[in-house]
Amino acid sequence: MTALAAAARPYLAFARTSFLNILAYRARYFVGVLTYFFNATVWYYIWRALFHEKGEGATLGGFTFPQMLTYVATGWALRSFYFNEVDRDIASQVREGRLAMTLVKPVDVQAMTLSQALGESAFRLVLFTLPIGLLLVVVYPVLPPASPAALALYLLSGLLSALLVGAINFCVGLVAIRTTSILGVLRAKYLVLEVLSGLLVPVAFFPEPVRKVLVWLPFLHMNDTPGRIWLGLATGADAARALGLQAAWVVALLLLGRLLWKATARRIEVQGG
């Protein structure tokens, strides 16, 4: 146990340093709070118009209007927490040869990268997610979590989302290096993730065949899973199964990241980056 704690210390330090590093740019984040609020607001009005059409008490894809609003609000609040740019970071470090400074240190590159992502998320939680959440709850009629247990599971699921996004981004960054346009790949990724995670449109709205495929992919665990847990649409065994799948995806993508890193490291070692 002490050996594990000793091994973890450098990575806690990486998370802390990353936290401080972002603090240096805090001005940029105050604007970000408003951006997220506007995003949620836009979706609020779109859904309100759609529900209005259907009349009082209508449901769309099994969601009532307050449920839909809450799905959107918890989704954007969560995104403000799990967002990171690990992909761009690792790709530019490799491209520009800056990774050399890391390679001469006794650290695991993937663990370091994820620690930095989590440090960033810790910062975002305080300066981003909490103010945004508060603002949304005050301004819009967001539903409270379905139960105390739902809240606890939502928080757990949100943490897993952050790990999931970190793991995905590490892989995406390493794949992007192989292409001529890193930014192009990353832009495509944002589009795919925002659609497939349920951030823009709840997964329940997708056609049946698409949903059948989506359950076998990791993306809906970024937003849809925590959102459904908050609303009480997944409880008990359902919730446990969803969380289990989410955790399994985290592990699987971390392993994939390790494999990709091994291949990348070999290329750097042979070609010098």
Add this chain to the structure above:
Amino acid sequence: MSDPAVRVRDLVKTFEVTKKAPGLSGALKGLFRAERGTLTAVDRVSFELVRGEMVGYIGPNGAGKSTTIKMLTGILTPTSGEVSCLGFVPWRERRAYARSIGVVFGQRTQLWWDIAVVESFQLLREIYGVSGADYERRMKVFDDLLEIGRLLSQPVRKLSLGERMRCDLAASLLHEPPLLFLDEPTIGLDVVAKANVRAFLKEANRRLSTTVILTTHDLDDIEELCERVVLIDHGQVLWDGSLRGLRDEHLPEARIRFDLPQPPPGDPQDLVIGPWTAGRLSPGRYLLAVDKREASSADVIREIVRGLPVLDLAVSEPDIEEVVSRIYRENAALRKPDAPPPSEGAAPGFVSHRGVRRG
């Protein structure tokens, strides 16, 4: 003598490169079949370093210095050859080996750009598991020698280049590694900053017996810090030995400059003095270069003052920059396939690019 700290044997690194034909047609051709070639960056390099030794690794741009350092620090895997640093094979045991080395790349920093320097030191402390007591003690030493104390609370982006380099040097020695790699540690620094850095390196080397490999373009660094230089060009070692030996071997020249009260009649371009000829620098001022293998400067001076009313006289040696640049030029000429081989007379002490002379 103990085991060498660093042993490099027949180290070779080649890179795959795509050759691109010029112009549009070349670009189109390249789309279908790229012509592949190999570039040999490091070509059978061998040397050994004893513990505590400080060696200058020099060569012109593109000579293979950085490639060698990258292999010795474990970032790059060689094409062939053997390396053993502190008993490790660097690229095979990268993370374990990394605990025992310090690395400074002058052009890059290991410090976080936007946060206070001290935060980077705290991070390094955790990475290397330096105890609190050791940390305090070493930081005190760094402050004494490099005066970094007042810099610690500032973000790196606000530091001058010299300040940043002092912090980077301290950072690379925080875990007191037995082996230190310095790649251009004085690049872009002013005279005072250079002197600080050199004094610090000397002290670290003396106090901790740190083995140091230093690559630089600044030969003053080498003259002041290193007993020994390894000179490479086109990936091959041209010289491994003392700096003085390098000079004696390649440009064993003494230069005697003397002034006469007034220009001799006719203000001639050349003055013949015994078997030697002095060239005119300006009216009344002459320079005589003598091959030290043929005569001592004392003999030449005696001959000059015997026949001429000399007012003032100074003896100098070619500075090391000149010696090294001559070696680079000679090596470049030799490598041109259609160039005639330089004659022994024109290039005294020429080093064959196959064999290495040791001095």
